[in-house]
Amino acid sequence: MDRIIEVLRDRIGEKRLGHTLSVVEESLILAKKHKAPEEKVKIAALLHDFAKNITLEESVKLVKDYxxxxxxxxxxxxxxxxxxxxxxxxxxxxNIGDQEILNAITYHTTGRENMTTVEKIVFLADFIEPARDFEGIEVIRKRSLENLDEAILMALDSIISYLINKRSIIHANTIHARNYLLKKGIGE
Ligand SMILES: [Fe+2]
Ligand SMILES: [Fe+2]
Incomplete structure (x- = not known):
């Protein structure tokens, strides 16, 4: 873990490292509460923003290289x-090959349908970590300790409203994630 933190400090800087460590802390609280594998959750949370400080131009280049x-x-x-x-x-x-960890990192911004508990936790922890502040966050924080699906539905509602108000593009995975939960009867 120390090695990861050193690499992270170099790549994403002190400020985002602070956010990352808050997401780790929040993720571990949720993992304990919902009996998720803590080691997996911790690694996924630690690395979720690994590529965040790369410019879009450089990111597109890397996407091509990979x-x-x-x-x-x-x-x-x-x-x-x-x-x-x-x-x-x-x-x-x-050298991380665990697909669940990789998926939690891949989908931490958009969400997707049928997320695993590890994916749900990283998605939510990123959304509710202590430095985040927006209307309705307290209710989502509270719900995340009780029911992950309901908390995620609330988070998705909030994200989608925010994007609509900004007239931004909404990724299809975010809509699919929400539809999936509604079809399961979450939030009724
Ligand atoms: Fe992110
Ligand atoms: Fe993040």
Whole structure:
């Protein structure tokens, strides 16, 4: 873990390292509460923003070098590209082959349908870590300790409303994630 933190400090800087460590802490609280594998959650949370400080131009270049096939929405947004690119990069940097960890990193921004508990926890922890502040966050924080699916549905509602208000593109995975939960009857 110390080696990862040193590499991270170099790559993403002190400020984002602070965010990352908060996400780790939050993830471990949720992992304990929901009986998820703590080691996996910890590694995924530690590495979730690994590619965040790379410019979009450089990210697109790396995506080509790695032969990653990304959709046209992801490839044009640094908000989105750092998930899948980061997952690919940590495979190389730290020899991480665990697909669940890699998926948690890949989908931490968009979410997706049928997420595993590890994916759900990293997605939520990133959204509710202590430095985040927006209307309704306290309710989501509280719910995340009780019911992950309900908390994620609330987070997705909040993300989608925010993106609509900004007139931003919404990634299809985010819509699919929400539809999936609604079809399961979450939030009724
Ligand atoms: Fe991120
Ligand atoms: Fe993050």
């Amino acid at each position: 032969n990653l096939e990304l959709d046209d929405v992801t490839i044009t947004s640094s908000e989105l590209i750092h998930g899948p690119l980061g997952a690919r990069m940590v495979r190389d940097y730290f």
